[in-house]
Amino acid sequence: MPTYTAPTKDMQFLLHDVLQVSQNDIPGYDELDRDFTGAVLDEAGKLAMEVLHPLNTVGDQQGCVLENGVVRTPEGFKDAYKIMCDGGWTGLDMDPEYGGQGMPYILQTATGEMFSAANMAFQMYNGLTHGAMSALAEHGSDQQKATYLPKMIAGNWTGTMNLTEPQCGTDLGLIRTKAEPQEDGSYAITGQKIWISAGEHDMSENIIHLVLAKIPGGPEGVKGISLFIVPKFLVNDDGSLGARNAVSCGGLEHKMGIHGNATCVMNYDGATGFLVGEMHKGLRAMFTMMNEARLSVALQGYAQGDIAYQNALGFARDRLQGRDITGAQAPNKPADPIIVHPDVRRNLMDQKSFVEGARALVFWGATLIDQAHRCKDAEADAMISLLIPVMKGFLTDKGFETTVLAQQTLGGSGFTREWGLEQFVRDARIAMIYEGTNGIQSLDLVGRKLGLNGGKTVMAFFDMVKTFLKENEDNAELKSGFLDPLKAASKDLQAAGMYFMSDGMKNPNNALSGSYDFMHLFGHVCLGLMWARMAKASIAALEAGDTDTDFHATKIATGRYYMSRQLPMTGTHLARIMSGAEPVMALDAANF
Template sequence: MPSYTAPTKDMQFVLHEVLNVTETGIPGYDDLDPGFTAAVLDEAAKLATGVLAPLNPVGDAEGCRLENGVVRTPTGFRAAFDKVREGGWTALDCDPEFGGQGLPYLISTAVGEMFSAANMAFNMYQGLTHGAYNAIHAHGSDAQKATYLPKMVSCEWGGTMNLTEPHCGTDLGLIRTRAEPQADGSYRITGQKIWISAGEHDMVENIIHLVLARIPGGPEGVKGISLFIVPKILVNDDGSLGERNSLSCGGLEQKMGIHGNATCVMNYDGAVGYIVGEEHKGIRAMFTMMNEARLGVGLQGYAQAEVAYQNALGFARDRLQGRDVTGARNPDGPADPIIVHPDVRRNLMQQKSFVEGARAFTFWGASLIDAAHRKGDAEAEAMISLLTPVIKGFLTDKGFETTVLAQQTLGGSGFTREWGLEQFVRDARITMIYEGTNGIQSLDLVGRKLAQNGGKAIMAFFDMVKTFIQENARQDEDFDRDFLEPLKKASKDLQAAGMYFMQNGMKNPNNALSGSYDFMHLFGHVCLGLMWARMARAAREALARGASDAGFYETKLATGRYYMARQMPATALHLARIETGADTVMALEAHQF
């Protein structure tokens, strides 16, 4: 059976030595001293390793069952969900007015990584509820907030997002679900939604569905879509539960992975719904939920990579096969452990360097969200808007790739269910698809985000990288060579790619769009390179002041050097592909494929 150990030491390093959270000036961050964050993370780690991780293979093997309209979750899930609720883990960063603890989103992100790595399918139940909470909190009326949010914060009630229909996915303008106005101000919702995560299950008293639908007579396309609260069970004026609404789960998807999460077909047959915000403004409200979900999916990508790496590392240390070409390392045994072999080391270093860089990148992104929401920082808001498709797209592509590398480390054992690696591969695969496929993320990045506000966000990013390099240059020859020079070169590749789009995208938009996926990956490498340079600086400073755990910081530097030397050169490849333009991509007519 696979195992999981929460990487709390590395999380503390990122929080306090890389991000220096207590010095940021973000409201609430001055309370995040090392003692406090250690207490929170250590308790979350106990729950993740002791309760959630053992249920991960159970959920995968059993899956969910639909019985007489009720979805039964796997053995142990309900008891575990009770523990999560009782510990207040669902309320970490929620508004205290509705029963939340009011902690920064950054802390919720760190805890979310542990829970997702331990049991991704399980954590999705509370994750979807948190997203629905955010949408209602941002766009709902005072009465709606008072009615629904306290129970959603505690996860006594669940929450979902209902976008996709059988005939449309990304193109929401094709939605057909109807919302008929009623005399009492409510609406009757009729239609079918598919792929609804946590759409029906037995761990909560009620489920609050957020449903996109059209009010008759509204504008065509996305401009005519509204958002509705559609409770599974209607809520009386006094807050008690009333009648069952006219909605049902019509079936469960049989999926490649995340078997422990119920992915439902939801049928709405004149169900009572209540509009959120204004008529025909539903897309804006729903995207409050979608943007958080995309950051959460990026986290899922590297969290699965983390747990897969841990198990690959354990196997590589124990598995005896072959001899070290430079001399036996286990002379009293029949063979050496496979970790002595250079190709296994390459494999493990690639996994380790990605996971640690991705964690720093995601935590930085979470701190930008906190700066935007708690401080009203417009520049932070613009920066995280730019980075969201990179976090979602790059981290899930590389996260899946890393789980495959971990599986490869085990050889034939990785292909069997006994060792658990094949589940991590299957679970990680969905992250590249849902909440907007990664191709859509790259189109969003190049087609929308780069040009927003005259390109201010991307220019601010380039200035940030340039300033970091200037402030840290010529202090140490090794640091310049190993970290700053690769970062500088990669940043120039990113700028060259942006310049190519400007010069060639206007006359032929396909020149930009055909290179969008490569641009997303190029951007991702630069972001992780920046994170590794910042981590290396922190590690050097710790060693200079005589830190007691010198081995941790020396390992951090060696891992960073690997990423800069072996992964960052990929930016040149991505640039070369971008600069070929659209001709080779679009060379065939549709009938020629």
């Protein structure tokens, strides 16, 4: 059976040594001292380890069952959810006016990583509710907020996001679900939505569906989409549950992973819906919270990587097989633990250096979101908007790869169910697909985000790297191991950007053919920057006499590994990008 240990120590290092959150000017951050965040992380870690993680295998094996329109979640999910609600975790970063804890998003992110690592399928019920609450908080009327938010924040009601239909996922302009205006001001919603996570289940009293649909007579395509609240049970004026609405689960998807989450076909048969925000502005309303939603998927990627790594490491320390080529390390045992072998270490270091780098990137991203929201800082908002497709696409691709590497560490055991690694692989796989496939992320990056504010935002990113390099050039320990490779990688990224500017203008396919490589190139530069920052913090801590020398020395060594073994990938990505559209577009569709 797999195990999970909450990485609270590494999180504290990021929050306080690297990001120095409590010295930040963001409202609410002054409270985030080491003791406070430590207490929150410890509690969340306990919940993850003791309540959620033991249900991860159960959820995978039992899955969800649909009987007579009712979805039964796996054994224990309902009780675990109650514990989570009682602890106030469902409203951690929500507005206190509606019963939330009002904590910064960075804490929502840190705790969410642990919940997701421990049980991704379970945490998705919260994730979807969080998305729905955020959209309502931003775009709902005062009455809608008062009606729905308190119950959702308390966890009595959960939420969903309904976008996809059989004929459209990426291309939402093709939506057919229609919303017909009724005399009482509500709408009758009719249509079918598919792949609706947490669409129907037995964990909460009510489910608040947010549904994209078209009001007849509106503009064609995405400009005619509106957003609706469609509660499973209508809500009476006094807040009590009223009639069952005409929305039902028509089937459960049979999936490769995340079996514990109910992925539903949802049928709307003239269901009563309530318009959220302006008519025909539904897509914008649904996507306001896209940065958070995509960050939380990026997080799923490396969180599955983390638990997979932890179990690979445990195996590598225990499993005796072969001898260290430089001499037996455990001469009294029949063989040495496989962690002595260089290729096993290479594999483990790939995992470790990715997971810790990814965590730093996502935590930094969460502070940018806090800065954007709490300080109404447009530059921070633009920066996180630029970085989001990189985080979502790169971290979920690499997070999945990390689970595959971890599975490989176990050899044959990795392929068998009882060790649990194969579940991490199957669960992690979805993160590359949903919330916009990673191909779509790369188009968003190259097609929209590079040109954000006329290119000023991406220039601000480069300036930030340049400034970091300049400010630290006298730091001899950072120089060769971190700054030089970061500089080289950043140069590759700029060269790719220049190519898109020049050759992409001539033929947009030159840019689009390289978009995926650019996303990965950008991701490597981001992780390089994060590792340089972490190394700087650890060097400083050691110089300041921090006694946890093993922790900091390990951090520096892990970073050196990333810089020397992973960052060279930027050269290959650049070469691919510079080969342009010709090799990609050469074939007629008929000749593939």
